[in-house]
Amino acid sequence: MSPYDPSAFPAFAVTVDLVVLTVRRHALCALVVRRGEPPFQGRWALPGGFVRADEDLAEAAARELTEETGLCAHDPVSPAPGNAAHLEQLATYGDPGRDPRMRVVSVAHLALSPDLPAPRAGGDANSARWAPVDALLNQEGGFAREDEQPAQLAFDHARILADGVERARSKIEYSSLATAFCPSEFTVGELRRVYEAVWGVVLDPRNFHRKVTGTPGFLVPSGGTTTRQGGRPAQLFRAGGATVLNPPMLRPEV
């Protein structure tokens, strides 16, 4: 068969889905939107949408991210409107049965952003919110007292979310990506709380301070100090130019 005869291969719909992570109140949270129509009507899902005919996958993901959160992907240093976020491709999901209506291949992307105000619901979603990933991934327990139970995510989005969380957890080990969860200026303590929230562990503040300030290019002092958290004022830093950390941060074993 001619491999490019337009009638000789099946047609797919291609979407991008977004795992948008942030750290809120010492917990790793993901952006979820409520589905307004079947299937899975009323259930929470990851934000996403169709890739347009003239659009690259990364462009589509950046567009969806802006539509849902107002964030700009940070490759082009964003000018005025809104914060910047890290955006990268995660993985692609194309099980024939993942969407009951038709064959959809979804290219999932991972976005990491600093803590934002309440998300603005955009596009085709009734509403949007940040939900702790622990609650989204372990349906049993954790949401008994909450007003809204996330229940199970729609489609295969629980799997996608789990893959995105695992990517984030491993990537902050050997890259400076944890700074993507922080505002442009931050303290060592704030950065440490990011690691603690993403990994779900408690780190020694003294060893952490020695490690991150001793890694060349990770942090650069911005001059000021702050006392946001109470206690002694802390020095403010910006993310340095380094992207890979060598030696890496070590995630404590269990």
Add this chain to the structure above:
Amino acid sequence: MSPYDPSAFPAFAVTVDLVVLTVRRHALCALVVRRGEPPFQGRWALPGGFVRADEDLAEAAARELTEETGLCAHDPVSPAPGNAAHLEQLATYGDPGRDPRMRVVSVAHLALSPDLPAPRAGGDANSARWAPVDALLNQEGGFAREDEQPAQLAFDHARILADGVERARSKIEYSSLATAFCPSEFTVGELRRVYEAVWGVVLDPRNFHRKVTGTPGFLVPSGGTTTRQGGRPAQLFRAGGATVLNPPMLRPEV
């Protein structure tokens, strides 16, 4: 717009492309096939093909791998026919202009296999061969004396190959994946030559031996010895159950 109205989104063709790597004669090599038709007729390209209507992405990649090499993806322990190989999803490439004829989204996969005899050309390719990745990625030099110059790979396959090689290089650092390049039984020296070929470095045999034999679960002695390489007979090992190496192998800097 209704997000699932079949007329409301563009139709894509979805393919899988394979970066199949092996180590031959102390060099990291990739499987390439010669294109039999335009565009890029006569040029070398990565093997690949369309995803079928009822097929998962991983299934399509495993099918293409078997068609091109006779290898079986190693998730189900393969019975009789042919060797087993590691297969994982790499990344997805969907630039609107990457195929001049139509909109094609390609889900690239990475396969690592032990050294194989000459590949059998299958499917729609005139011929297939192993080519050193150095020659495929740096067109300048390296192939002056060869009978066939790989020239530039078709489509965006040079980029895909580079991403696959980088994935392999980083993944053997913190996982036991280097054993996927070895036959079922191998010596420490053979494993070291895999690392040397993939990373393009020279490693100290004594420190390497101490490191790999001291990492629990990485290698299990299989009892026998061999003298394949000349010199003192070496102990034979099999891959142990460990998949992540903690602490990781350290790639020497520069």
Add this chain to the structure above:
DNA sequence: GTGTTTATCGTCAGGCAGACGACTATGATC
């Protein structure tokens, strides 16, 4: 036997991480 090749075991110094003590600088409370 001598030389060559590869495998394997040891030794030693330097560096980094975990555990943890000590001190500093702020706000809160009495």
Add this chain to the structure above:
DNA sequence: GATCATAGTCGTCTGCCTGACGATAAACAC
């Protein structure tokens, strides 16, 4: 204002891992 609680920052010590490298072992080629 004294005291306490909180958070940040600097040091010390010990153990482990790594890189550099010497030494020995077991095969083959001549």
